[in-house]
Amino acid sequence: MADTVIASLLIIGDEILSGRTKDANLSYLAEWLNENGIQLGEVRVVPDVEAEIAEAVNALRTKYAYVFTTGGIGPTHDDITVDSIAAAFDVPVVIHPEAYARMEAHYGKENFTDARKRMTRVPKGAELVDNPVSIAPGIRMENVFIMAGVPKIMQAMLEDIRPHLKVGRKVWTQSLTVHAPESKIAEDLGAIQTANPDTSIGSYPFYIGGYGSTIVIRSAETAAVEKAMGEVQALCFAKRFETDDVSEID
């Protein structure tokens, strides 16, 4: 597993934990990271509580190469991400002069309200992440990238972050949907996994009108994916399981 870079995501906000807002950032970030040769190793969702945010940031930043956070960097009283991450690093919160200048230039002195000034606060020592959508910057504090929760803004911030990331080995994926219950393929699939140790073979069951399972094969080597998938396809053919077309290796 040399060259593997693993990151984590911390989703901050009561609105996700209440079920009111459905998170859309996890799957986007996961796919974006993989395109950049980085794996997503863990996700946590925590409420708008400073101690909870700080504890999670400290757990994740010591365990993973990167921590991405979403949410809680707006102008309202419940936006406490900056304070919480400053607490995690045990540094004060300061006004970032460049963030202040950008925001003042954008809004004009008269409309640069205290609420907007709040969005120029960073943990001491942090750098800015550009926000081409709504100006108020994201923040980089060591290996922690602090991003907005609004998907459009989060996605734009990632483009500014990209050049700063170590690139690991891309993991190639190929999938095959089998229209048969998982339990009928389980034993043979386990044998294929054992025979293909350079791959990770997952079976993800679904129920849409009938039972089926999507077999997903992952490896840093495309040839290893192809070999294992060939064995899965031969198995389905021999057992007369109906399958969809196999996906591209991506």
Added chain:
Amino acid sequence: MADTVIASLLIIGDEILSGRTKDANLSYLAEWLNENGIQLGEVRVVPDVEAEIAEAVNALRTKYAYVFTTGGIGPTHDDITVDSIAAAFDVPVVIHPEAYARMEAHYGKENFTDARKRMTRVPKGAELVDNPVSIAPGIRMENVFIMAGVPKIMQAMLEDIRPHLKVGRKVWTQSLTVHAPESKIAEDLGAIQTANPDTSIGSYPFYIGGYGSTIVIRSAETAAVEKAMGEVQALCFAKRFETDDVSEID
């Protein structure tokens, strides 16, 4: 915070962390718990790795009243939730006789394959959770409820779990969508939060054609929600912010 019951969710599976599968269980469980007077306090997503699952289960089961897990209880080699939770509790994995009897009765002796028998394994000391959809039971181990990842099955298992849960105070919620940037309402909203300490007031920005924010007020007392929402509405009226209709208190 007396009478408050807080639970956590552990989502198990590489398929969520790869972005391939979008989790649908978080928001369902959050709303279901709230209807039952329980708050969701934290969510973690971990890969199909025994040590990671066990560590997360142990962290969550000591901190929260309940842990719900989803995923990894099927018949395939990558379904390692039972083993991992047994490891977390430091107990062996055993065949549960009642689970065995149910599965054998359902499939018949001839079709009761080793893969299906795998789904009768539980951490020693565990009880069963009924699965009216596909028979293979969920599992209760002390305060940990082990459920399927397939939403239809997970939702059915929750109905069997419901009578076993302590019921806390229901938190009432009311929301108002304001079509104005958050930064224009932030300072007054902070003052309303300060004046209404029995409520939790959240502001969740969005960008759909233009900037707006949904103000969500939560409290265990409906009167407290109504009072704070009245103040938010008066603020929007005074500032001439366009709003949608206020939601029901629910």
